[in-house]
Amino acid sequence: IRIMSSQSPFIRDKAYIGGKWVAATNGGTFEVKNPATGEHLGVVPDMTESDAVFAIKTANEAFQSWKSTLARERTLLLRRLDQLMHEHKDSLAKLISLEMGKPIKEAKGEIMYAASMLEWFAEESRRIYGDVIAAPTKSKRLVVIKQPLGVASLITPWNFPCAMITRKAAAALAAGCTVVVKPSEDTPYSALALAQLTEEAGFPAGVFNVITSSRSNAAALGHVMCTHPMSASISFTGSTEVGKILMREAAEGIKRVALELGGHAPFIVFESADIDAAVVGAMMAKFRNCGQACVGANRFLIHSSIYDKFCSKLADAMKSQLVIGDSMDESVTIGPLINERAVEKVEKHIKDAVDNGASIVVGGDRNSRGNNYINPTLLRDVKPSMLMCQEETFGPVAPLIKFDTEEEAVSIANDTRSGLAGYFYTTNLLQAWRVAEALECGLVGINEGLVSTVESPFQGFKESGIGSEASKYGIEEYLEKKTICFGGL
Numbered sequence: 001i002r003i004m005s006s007q008s009p010f011i012r013d014k015a016y017i018g019g020k021w022v023a024a025t026n027g028g029t030f031e032v033k034n035p036a037t038g039e040h041l042g043v044v045p046d047m048t049e050s051d052a053v054f055a056i057k058t059a060n061e062a063f064q065s066w067k068s069t070l071a072r073e074r075t076l077l078l079r080r081l082d083q084l085m086h087e088h089k090d091s092l093a094k095l096i097s098l099e100m101g102k103p104i105k106e107a108k109g110e111i112m113y114a115a116s117m118l119e120w121f122a123e124e125s126r127r128i129y130g131d132v133i134a135a136p137t138k139s140k141r142l143v144v145i146k147q148p149l150g151v152a153s154l155i156t157p158w159n160f161p162c163a164m165i166t167r168k169a170a171a172a173l174a175a176g177c178t179v180v181v182k183p184s185e186d187t188p189y190s191a192l193a194l195a196q197l198t199e200e201a202g203f204p205a206g207v208f209n210v211i212t213s214s215r216s217n218a219a220a221l222g223h224v225m226c227t228h229p230m231s232a233s234i235s236f237t238g239s240t241e242v243g244k245i246l247m248r249e250a251a252e253g254i255k256r257v258a259l260e261l262g263g264h265a266p267f268i269v270f271e272s273a274d275i276d277a278a279v280v281g282a283m284m285a286k287f288r289n290c291g292q293a294c295v296g297a298n299r300f301l302i303h304s305s306i307y308d309k310f311c312s313k314l315a316d317a318m319k320s321q322l323v324i325g326d327s328m329d330e331s332v333t334i335g336p337l338i339n340e341r342a343v344e345k346v347e348k349h350i351k352d353a354v355d356n357g358a359s360i361v362v363g364g365d366r367n368s369r370g371n372n373y374i375n376p377t378l379l380r381d382v383k384p385s386m387l388m389c390q391e392e393t394f395g396p397v398a399p400l401i402k403f404d405t406e407e408e409a410v411s412i413a414n415d416t417r418s419g420l421a422g423y424f425y426t427t428n429l430l431q432a433w434r435v436a437e438a439l440e441c442g443l444v445g446i447n448e449g450l451v452s453t454v455e456s457p458f459q460g461f462k463e464s465g466i467g468s469e470a471s472k473y474g475i476e477e478y479l480e481k482k483t484i485c486f487g488g489l
C-alpha cells in the first residue's frame with residue numbers, strides 16, 4: 001500500500017473490499033483537501049455502481065459465515081478494534097483534523113466516543129435475547145429468536161468522520177451483519193483508517209468494506225446500497241434532504257431503514273435558571289465542532305427578565321474562551337468550516353437576521369485566517385421568523401430570541417419539522433418535567449449541554465430520523481425477529 005502523504009500513515013489511495021485494497025474499476029479518483037488550508041491531502045478511488053455492487057456481493061458472501069460466528073468471537077474482535085483505536089488515538093485524531101478541520105482536542109474526544117461504541121457493542125453482541133411465549137394450544141410451543149439482517153449498507157457524513165461510522169458499524173458487526181460503508185467525499189480517510197484497523201484486529205475478509213466516491217457519484221452508490229437485493233438495510237446520517245431520497249429508494253425493496261438527520265435544537269433559558277451554568281452549557285451545545293453538529297443548539301430562547309444578563313455573559317464567555325487557529329494546536333477551540341458553501345450559508349443567515357432587525361453582539365464576519373473561517377457570532381433581537389430560525393445554520397452562530405411565558409417558549413421550540421435535540425435550563429422541578437415531556441425531540445438536556453453518550457439511545461423525532469443508535473436499543477436496527485412454532489407435541 002502506497003502512503004500518499006507524510007502527514008499521516010493512514011492516508012492511502014485505495015478503497016477496501018473483501019480484505020483487499022482496491023482502485024475503482026474505471027480507474028477514477030478524486031481529490032481530498034484540508035479545509036483549513038486548501039492543501040491537497042491525496043486522492044482516493046471515485047467508485048461507481050459496479051464497484052458498489054461488487055462490495056455488496058462480497059459482503060454478502062462474507063455474511064454467510066460471519067452470521068454464524070459465536071457472539072463471543074465477535075466480542076473479542078470488536079474489543080481488539082477498540083484497543084487499536086486507543087493505541088492509535090493521536091494519529092486517528094490528527095487524520096480527522098486534517099480532513100475536516102476540527103480542533104485536535106475535539107478530534108481526540110471523537111476518537112474516544114467512536115471507540116466507546118466498539119467497547120459497548122463488543123459486550124452487547126452477547127446480550128441478544130429472544131423469548132419463549134405461552135402457546136395457544138397444547139400441541140405447540142412458541143419461541144422468538146433474533147438473527148442478523150444481512151449486509152448493512154452505511155452512508156456517513158463528514159462532521160464526525162469516525163464516530164458516525166462506529167456508532168453504526170459496531171452495532172451491525174455485533175449483531176452478526178457484515179457492512180459496506182460509503183463515507184463522505186470530504187472525509188474518506190477516517191473510514192479507510194478504520195478498515196485498516198479491522199484488518200489488524202483480525203476481522204475476516206469481506207466483513208468490513210469501504211467504498212469511496214466523489215459527490216457526483218454518491219447518488220449512484222447510494223442507489224445501489226438502497227436497492228440491491230443483497231443489501232439488507234440502509235443506515236444513513238446526514239441531511240434530511242438526502243435522507244428522504246434514500247428512504248424513497250429503500251421503499252422499492254422494503255429495506256430496513258435507519259436515519260439520523262438534521263436537527264434544529266432549541267436551547268431555552270427560563271427565569272429561574274442558574275445563568276452561569278446556562279452559559280457553560282450554551283458554549284458546549286453551540287460551539288463544539290464549530291457549530292457543525294446535528295445536536296448543536298441552533299435557537300436560543302431566553303426569558304425576557306434575564307435576556308440582557310445572559311447576552312452579556314455569553315458574549316464574555318465567547319470572547320474569553322473561543323480561540324480560532326491552527327487545528328493542530330491543543331489550545332484552539334474553533335477551526336474552519338468544512339467548505340466555502342458552508343461559510344456562505346452562515347453569512348446568508350447572518351445577513352438575513354441583520355436585515356430584519358437583529359443586531360450583532362460578537363463576530364458576524366469571516367476571520368482573516370482563511371476563506372473557510374468564520375468568527376463565532378452572537379446575535380440579539382432575533383425573531384422566530386428569520387431564516388436562521390427556519391433552517392439549520394450549521395456554524396458558530398448563536399441567535400438570541402426573547403420570550404415571556406413557558407407556553408410561548410415550548411411553542412417556538414416545537415415549531416419546526418426537526419426534532420433531534422433540545423436543551424433547557426431551569427431550577428423549577430415541575431417545569432423541568434413539564435418541558436422535558438413537551439419538547440418534540442429525541443434527546444433532551446436539562447441543565448446540561450452535552451447529551452450524547454454510548455449508554456443512552458440517540459434518535460430523532462419528526463423529520464430528524466428513524467430508529468435509535470448506541471445503547472441497548474442500537475443493535476435492534478440490525479436484527480430480525482423470527483417466530484418459531486414447534487407443533488405436534
Ligand code: ADP
Pocket residue numbers: 155156157158182183184185215218219220221222223237238239240242243245246
Ligand atoms: P452534508 O450536506 O452535510 O454533506 P449530505 O446529506 O449531503 O450532508 O451528505 C451525507 C452523506 O450522504 C455523504 O456521504 C454524501 O456523499 C452522501 N450523499 C449525498 N447525496 C447523496 C445521494 N443522493 N445518495 C446517497 N448518498 C448521498
